[in-house]
Amino acid sequence: MLKKxxxxxxxxxxxxxxxxxxxxxxxxxxxxxxxxxxxxSTGLLHYLTPAGIQPGPVIALPEGSEIWNAALSxxxxxxxxxxxxxxxxxxxxxxxxxxxxxxxxxxxxxxYISPIxxxxxxxxxxxSSEAVFTSTGGVDVPVLVFDLAxxxxxxxxxxxxxxxxxxxxxxxxxxxxxxxxxxxxxxxWGCEGTWEGLYQLWDPATNTLTPPVEPFDIFMQRLPTTxxxxxxxxxxxxxxxxxxxxxxxxxxxxxYYPSVTAPDGMAVYFNPNSVYVNGVDWVVDGQAFLAxxxxxxxxxxxxxxxxxxxxxxVLVFRDGHQVPVPMPGYNVLTGTPDGWIAWSxxxxxxxxxxxxxxxxxxxxxxxxxxxxxxLLVGANFQLGASAVASPFPAAQPPxxxxxxxxxxxxLWPNTYAAVSPGEPNNLRDQPNSAGALIGTIPGGEVIAxxxxxxxxxxxxxxxxxxxxxxxxTSEGQGSSYWLEPFGAxxx
Numbered sequence: 001m002l003k004k005x006x007x008x009x010x011x012x013x014x015x016x017x018x019x020x021x022x023x024x025x026x027x028x029x030x031x032x033x034x035x036x037x038x039x040x041s042t043g044l045l046h047y048l049t050p051a052g053i054q055p056g057p058v059i060a061l062p063e064g065s066e067i068w069n070a071a072l073s074x075x076x077x078x079x080x081x082x083x084x085x086x087x088x089x090x091x092x093x094x095x096x097x098x099x100x101x102x103x104x105x106x107x108x109x110x111x112y113i114s115p116i117x118x119x120x121x122x123x124x125x126x127x128s129s130e131a132v133f134t135s136t137g138g139v140d141v142p143v144l145v146f147d148l149a150x151x152x153x154x155x156x157x158x159x160x161x162x163x164x165x166x167x168x169x170x171x172x173x174x175x176x177x178x179x180x181x182x183x184x185x186x187x188x189w190g191c192e193g194t195w196e197g198l199y200q201l202w203d204p205a206t207n208t209l210t211p212p213v214e215p216f217d218i219f220m221q222r223l224p225t226t227x228x229x230x231x232x233x234x235x236x237x238x239x240x241x242x243x244x245x246x247x248x249x250x251x252x253x254x255x256y257y258p259s260v261t262a263p264d265g266m267a268v269y270f271n272p273n274s275v276y277v278n279g280v281d282w283v284v285d286g287q288a289f290l291a292x293x294x295x296x297x298x299x300x301x302x303x304x305x306x307x308x309x310x311x312x313x314v315l316v317f318r319d320g321h322q323v324p325v326p327m328p329g330y331n332v333l334t335g336t337p338d339g340w341i342a343w344s345x346x347x348x349x350x351x352x353x354x355x356x357x358x359x360x361x362x363x364x365x366x367x368x369x370x371x372x373x374x375l376l377v378g379a380n381f382q383l384g385a386s387a388v389a390s391p392f393p394a395a396q397p398p399x400x401x402x403x404x405x406x407x408x409x410x411l412w413p414n415t416y417a418a419v420s421p422g423e424p425n426n427l428r429d430q431p432n433s434a435g436a437l438i439g440t441i442p443g444g445e446v447i448a449x450x451x452x453x454x455x456x457x458x459x460x461x462x463x464x465x466x467x468x469x470x471x472x473t474s475e476g477q478g479s480s481y482w483l484e485p486f487g488a489x490x491x
Contacts, residue, residue, distance in 0.1 A: 033337045036378040038081070039369060040067040045079070045377075046368055048341055048352055053366040059090055060097045069113055072378035073120035078148045079377070080123050082111045087125055089148055101146050102127060114174035114182055121148055122204070124182055126159075126172035143172050143184065145204045155204035162186050162200055163212050175199050175216060181208075185216055194218075195247075215260050219251075222260060223286045225384030229257035230289050232277045235267055237397040241276035242416030242446075242486035243294055244305045249487055251277040254291050254316070256392050268392035269316050275415055281332035283340040284355050286387030288317040290325065290332055290340060297414050297448040301468040304446045305416070315355075320393035323359045327351070334376055335383050343371040350374070405458025407479050413451050416486040417464075419443050425482055427471035431461035438471050446486055447473070 035048040036056065045056030059079060061067070070081040079090040080101070090097035102125065114124035124145045141159035146152065159172055162184065173194050175183030181201035187194045198212030220231045232251035234240070243250040252275050255265030269277070269291050276294030283290045293312045300306035313325035330351070333341040339354040339361075348370035354362040402408045411417050419425045421443045428435030431454035441447060445466065453460035453475065460475040462483070476482045 032380070034380045035334055035336065035341055035376070036072055036076075037333070037371075037374040038067075038070050038072075038079075038377045039373050040375060041370065041373040045072075046366075046374075048366065050338065050352070050354065052352065052364055053368050057092060057095075062088065062098060067375070068111065070375045070377050071113055071116050071123065073116045073148070074118065074378070074380075075120045076378070077120055078116065080113060080116065080148070082113055087111060087113060087127075089123075089146075089151070099151055101125065101151055110171050112171055112174055112187070114184075115177045116148070117177050117182075118179060122146065122154065123148060124174060124177075124184075124204070126174070128171045141169075141171060143202075155207060157202065157207070157209065159186060161209065163198075175214075181210070183214065183216075185212075220257075220260065221280060221282055221289075223282050223384040223387060224382045226286065226387055226389040227259050228286075228387075228389055229260055229262070229265070230268075230280050230282065231255045231257065231265060232280045232291075233265065238267070238270055239272075239275050239398065239400075239412030239415060240485050240487055241294065241297070241414070243276045243297070243307055250294070253277065253395065254280045254289065258389065258391065266391065267395045267397075269314075270395040270398070271314065272398050272412075273414065274312060275412060279331060281335055281340065282383060283315070283332065283335040285335070285337045286384035288315050288355075289392075290315055290335075292331055297416055297450070297465075299446070299448040299465045299467055304467070306448075315359075316392065318390055318392055321359075323361075325353075325361065327353070327363070333371070333374070334379065336379075337381055337383070337385065343374070345372055348372050401453055401455075401460065403453060403455035403458070403460040406455075406460050406475070406477060407481070409453055409460045409475055410481065410485055411449055411453070411460075411462060411475055411483060412485075413449055415449050416446055417449055417462075417483045418446050418486040420482050420484055425473045427464070427466060427469065427473050429471055431463070431472040432456045435472060439466070439469055441466050441473060447483075 037046045043059040043061045047054040047056050065083040068082040072079050077093050079092055081088055086100055086102040088098040088100055110128045112126040116123050122145050126143050128141055143157050144153050145155040147154045169186035171187045172184050173187035181203040183199040185194050185197050185199050196217045199214040199216045200212050201210040220229045222229055233255050234249035234251050235253045238252045241250050253267040254269035256268045257265045274293040278294040279292045280289050291314050295307050298306040312328055315323040315325055329344045329346050330342040333343045342353050343350040350366045350371035352364040356362050400409050419441050424440040424442045427439040429438050448465040450463045452462035459477050461472045464473050
């Protein structure tokens with residue numbers, strides 16, 4: 001009995017000590033966090049902190065440089081950037097810039113750089129020139145690891161050493177560089193990069209390369225300290241928005257995965273009033289995520305998809321409670337220990353957002369120029385220091401309305417639908433056949449669903465907008481559907 005008591009006491013003590021250590025680390029990060037961004041238009045490094053924004057050093061860029069990408073070493077020693085001629089390194093401690101890591105090449109088509117190594121001394125580079133794109137497979141692409149102090153190549157491998165992919169690869173795409181190695185995957189610049197697949201892990205120090213082992217998905221957002229994943233996704237059990245989307249079905253939920261290797265995610269956020277989820281990011285030190293919504297479905301005379309992309313946002317915490325964020329049009333640049341950095345691609349404005357007691361938000365405008373010119377290059381913290389891995393509450397699929405005499409509706413407010421091919425749908429001023437006819441909607445045309453349905457005459461009537469005209473139209477009758485959900489992928 002004494003032995004059990006000692007073991008229990010020791011276990012509780014360890015838990016308390018671990019919890020105290022987490023809280024101490026989180027408090028230290030919250031008080032002193034710093035995010036570094038690089039302004040491509042001015043060459044200036046900005047430091048964003050809980051107190052506001054502070055100017056950093058100006059990088060003396062080569063004349064005429066068009067900056068593609070950049071990285072900052074964890075100790076603020078080296079700044080590496082990519083332009084249309086090659087890769088350059090600035091020594092911020094010595095105040096010197098800029099030393100070319102690669103020979104200038106006017107035929108460059110793409111250049112990928114990795115994050116700087118955890119010890120701050122190395123960076124990996126994958127460069128593709130015109131010869132790679134005109135080749136039928138005879139030109140290989142090297143991946144070179146440079147020592148930042150000497151500018152010398154210290155390790156290398158070839159694209160052909162990586163696992164083959166379905167299309168002709170022309171570059172190597174990088175993921176995180178952690179203690180277990182650098183994540184990389186074959187890519188295709190001409191097809192706008194790899195979207196999903198399996199990372200291989202490469203240790204340049206020993207030149208060891210694993211088989212493809214770690215799932216990769218451009219929509220997955222990983223919390224560094226716990227390895228948990230959140231992802232905006234299109235789930236078939238929830239209403240489809242039909243919003244215009246490039247390549248992928250527009251997302252309608254946020255999913256949670258306990259780890260990157262978990263086979264299935266759980267839907268933890270769905271908004272019945274705003275179906276389209278435009279994006280999601282970890283914020284507030286991993287205690288919550290911010291879901292950025294996609295606006296309202298509209299149809300104007302000039303544009304069937306006249307969507308109002310006001311980007312309303314909702315803060316969702318691990319206990320399930322939600323806080324609306326009054327920042328329409330803003331997205332997340334990065335999460336911070338006490339909130340996040342917000343920016344608007346529409347206006348270029350940016351702000352530091354802090355969560356205060358009582359779920360109040362402190363919004364500090366940066367007044368630092370056009371944030372669409374910013375590149376996120378560094379942070380002095382690892383997000384999630386105070387987070388304990390735990391799932392968010394599940395979001396249950398909604399129930400679709402079934403009007404008497406008609407099959408279960410397949411439509412939802414604030415989405416797009418299409419008239420079934422064939423006969424046009426009537427547009428009336430009331431949700432019944434006695435309403436005045438104000439127009440028709442030809443078969444195949446797309447409409448915006450505003451609200452509804454109203455049940456009448458064994459039909460489900462929806463208030464819709466078609467080319468700027470508002471009215472009511474029926475989804476169908478009996479077992480026949482005259483309207484169908486529109487799954488838009490526009491480009």
